[in-house]
Amino acid sequence: MNAPTQPAQVAPAAGEASPVAAGSRRMTMIQALRSAMDVMLERDPDVVVFGQDVGYFGGVFRCTEGLQAKYGTSRVFDAPISEGGIVGAAVGMGAYGLRPVVEIQFADYFYPASDQIVSEAARLRYRSAGDFTAPITVRMPCGGGIYGGQTHSQSPEALFTHVCGIRTVIPSNPYDAKGLLIASIENDDPVIFLEPKRLYNGPFDGHHDRPIVAWSKHPLGEVPEGHYTVPLDRAAVFRPGSDLTVLTYGTMVFVAEAAAQETGVDAEIVDLRTLWPLDLDAVVASVKKTGRCIVVHEATRTSGFGAELAALVQEHCFYDLEVPVERVTGWDTPYPHSLEWAYFPGPDRVGAAMRRAMEAA
């Protein structure tokens, strides 16, 4: 099992993560992501950052604010409104030898880039037998909870995990966000980097009617200023527990934590961090320990990544399971605007699933 994500405990196992640099400060996830790009632009002259509105303005979520002023217009620049063009150009730059970090303004808008991601970036190494590669990082804010309606709220991660040759990464807090983004940029394979936008400014637990908590009030908002990595392809136990395992990621990590507190179920929350390639050992170890498993994600249910997780748990842990694996997900509808909170799988729904799992058998 891997180290939990708390900075104090992340003092990494050998070969797992680089040493944490001295000097930390409180950051939002936005600041942490910006710091990751800042560090990499500084360290590696082959890193470039571009996308819609990311240059002078610094991005609609401000993730690249100040980077153009610091590194110049040839390294941080605005792109036309063309997701296919942004990723396609990044593939060409990757083939040249650069490490482009591109932003798709909302994950909901990546679809025009599908061909460049699925057929090109993901397969370039394979089809050319390593002659050409595309070490690109495609950042995109995902998830709902901001009244974004059906075109600013989607969680398309399963569309990426189905594609061989790419990594799908999704952090749940500022510390992981920076360390995972640096690891993604340094990785020689293409990475889809999903950013749960509801977590940009604070650890949202799903109680939308309560006051917002800021990252400055949360220990995971403590982020080293310098270079460090959080390992890809490795999950983290976000909350250790003995009653049941929650397999989740992104926004739902905090929702699951709230549900555990509110139900009194001693849930072990596994934050997957990289969805694919999956840290199967971490998943299996936790489920074998607890004997119960629920899978939680915000994305729609059918053929969602939860289906893959449930199947893997069944294949690897069947004889350790006390109860069937249950999924708690968004409904199989577009993300509605007015009924956003009826759609969002909040702590009540997650908590109810926890209770069912504990009452059964």
Add this chain to the structure above:
Amino acid sequence: MSQHEPLRLHVPEPTGRPGCQTDFSYLRLSPAGEVRRPPLNAAPADTTDLAYTLVRVLDDEGRAVGPWNPQAEPGLLRRGMRAMLKTRVFDARMLIAQRQKKISFYMQCLGEEAIATAHALALDAGDMSFPTYRQQGLLLARDDVSMVDMMCQLMSNGGDPLKGRQLPVMYSLKRAGFFSISGNLATQFIQAVGWAMASAIKGDTRIASGWIGDGATAEADFHTALTFAHVYRAPVILNVVNNQWAISTFQAIAGGESTTFAARGVGCGIASLRVDGNDFLAVLAASRWAAERARSNLGPTLIEWLTYRAAAHSTSDDPSKYRPADDWSHFPLGDPVARLKRHLISIGAWSDEEHAATQKELEAEVAAAQKEAERHGTLIDGHTPPLATMFEDVYKEMPPHLHDQLRQASA
């Protein structure tokens, strides 16, 4: 009640179909030597006339005329002649190999040989081409590319540098400036622009050359490439090979009716040329002009190469089902090999005897390469790469789930 006639949908049709001869007047040709050659630093808008006319150097008598005459050394043209012949011989031989089931599939570039071979001579070492599947001439024009390696790729055998992963003709050869060919059309066009942008970002001097067919210009990636190339003034040549046919689809269905593909470039603020693609000298001159512009920070050039796909789209295609069987013989821009041959003979740099001898020599060279390639196996041998190669290179390091699947597949 409406005062108008019922609306009608216009679906373009070629003038020729099986059983009736094509009226090629739709091509709107210019006489050789007539089209002006603008200065290298011409503003894109000042190339508008060149997007609707046709740059030609070789006239019907094989003379090199007009401002686009590249004044090439006879030695270079003889080299070009040999590259075109080599490409044609290679194609013919591999077509037979496909019929013999030694390879699964093949695509010839018959009739289009001048474009890739002359273009290759205009590029510098280190430049990168992003080709389609019909630019084998880019490789065959080079003396440092092994025909044996190319054939091993076609045969997906143990000598295939791509480990049998790609359909025949989808070569990749970075050291020869030849980007990995996709099968998804147009994707490489914007990638070429991205590569060129990278070269500019790094303050390099190398340029990119992107390739696309008339049919695939309808894809979004084509338009995206033009926008990005213009916006960032990318050092790239954007080649549109208009060979009239996308499998059975006439170029008018891609949007070529009553306009030109070169005109797309001007509309995007890109200097654009429409060039006789069967005229080796015109291809050389236009490619040099575009390459020099790109290398001088003057930005991209779009070139529409007018040509004709003389052979089937691929070995899976039968063009007699949708176009006149003898169409190529009526194509007004003729055969690029015959046209350069006539010119070289007229300037005393070639002869019928030398032509025949070169052809024979190349046939022997290609046959010897094939013999060598077949030593690594052909498709009919059932010779396939080791099973593990299926799971390699999906990622740089093989992740656990692929190790697991390799183990299952090996069981």
